[in-house]
Amino acid sequence: MEKDSKYNWRQKLHDIIYEADTPAGKSFDVILLILILASIILVMLESVKSIGARYHDFFEIGEWIITIFFTIEYFARIITVKKPSTYIFSFYGLIDFFSTIPQYLAFFFIGSNALLTIRALRLLRVFRILKITRYVGESNKLAKAIKDSKAKVSIFLFAVLILCIIAGTLMYMIEGEESGFSSIPVSVYWCIVTLTTVGFGDIAPVTPLGQLIAAIIMIMGYGIIAVPTGIVSAEYAKDQDASKITIDGEDYVHMNTQACENCNARKHRDDALFCHNCGHSLFINE
Missing domain, CATH: 1.20.120 (Four Helix Bundle (Hemerythrin (Met), subunit A))
Incomplete structure (x- = not known):
């Protein structure tokens, strides 16, 4: 007792x-x-x-x-x-x-x-x-989509880095120290800032050729921002029905806030009787 x-x-x-x-x-x-x-x-x-x-x-x-x-x-x-x-x-x-x-x-x-x-x-x-269990479920799916697309996004970011190094070097050669491009690292910094459409304005090209390259980099920036978004969205779409059921025409997620007393695991389905991690009962033994 x-x-x-x-x-x-x-x-x-x-x-x-x-x-x-x-x-x-x-x-x-x-x-x-x-x-x-x-x-x-x-x-x-x-x-x-x-x-x-x-x-x-x-x-x-x-x-x-x-x-x-x-x-x-x-x-x-x-x-x-x-x-x-x-x-x-x-x-x-x-x-x-x-x-x-x-x-x-x-x-x-x-x-x-x-x-x-x-x-x-x-x-x-x-x-x-x-x-709001459906949002808990959606956040888990988003995290999984980001994890699954990690390799593709990493390769894409590596390609962008190479592009920034090349473009930065060109701007250093074209503009020079007179325009604020005092070194290749500084020029690469300018390229990254311009490519991400941030544009601090602390460095700006003054020659026609430099301005042309800057304009091309700015336009490319919009496309580059869209690419990783598309990669993650594609992975997200693959799993959109993985953990849902349909009730009265609406989708619901099978997950709740319950934590296992034995191993502290979370993310259990609403209809689960035992922990998905250790198999321990999720209910009080009366």
Whole structure:
């Protein structure tokens, strides 16, 4: 009986901390995000000398309160999973650790509390609160499309780099130092800026031939921007029906915010009974 009670306590705490499908889980995540935002605001305001000097004690107390909460949360996440290492060495586990430790490092290293801005990365959890599962699924598909198109995009970018080196060298030969093209690296920098249609305007060709080459590079820039977009879109289109079902004429994604208690794996289908990673049951054993 005592073992079951302990298990239920752990399981319920796990659901509150890791899930966003329950009122308690949503409330916990909302409180967490508010504290993250408050911490970031405190750090930013403290960096303003006039404000930091006047309200230093307030900022210090506020940050310690928030840090203690994050410390409790971090250890709670560890004790509610059967394999703590799966959380500790996960992406969010490392973010949680590095967003909490700076305040304690302030005892030993002056200025280390500025590292608290890393907590901004934890705002990624806002997507778990929204419970808009179709967007969670779409983001996973987009990440997969980018990964699948990595080789093609890499080759394309390498070709663009070669083009920039050639064009930059030509501009250096045509324009010279008088026009600001003082070296080949500077000329390559100008070519990259022009090709990406940024155009800082700090360097500009003055000769007719140089202006002609610049015009060609600008026009090519529009096409070059479109190519990687097309590559990723093609990969994305291949998997557009991979994880969807159709209900009343609309597409829905089979995914939710549920995290496995055993291995902390996510991205489970709505109709899943067991974890896709370790096979552990996704439901509370009553």
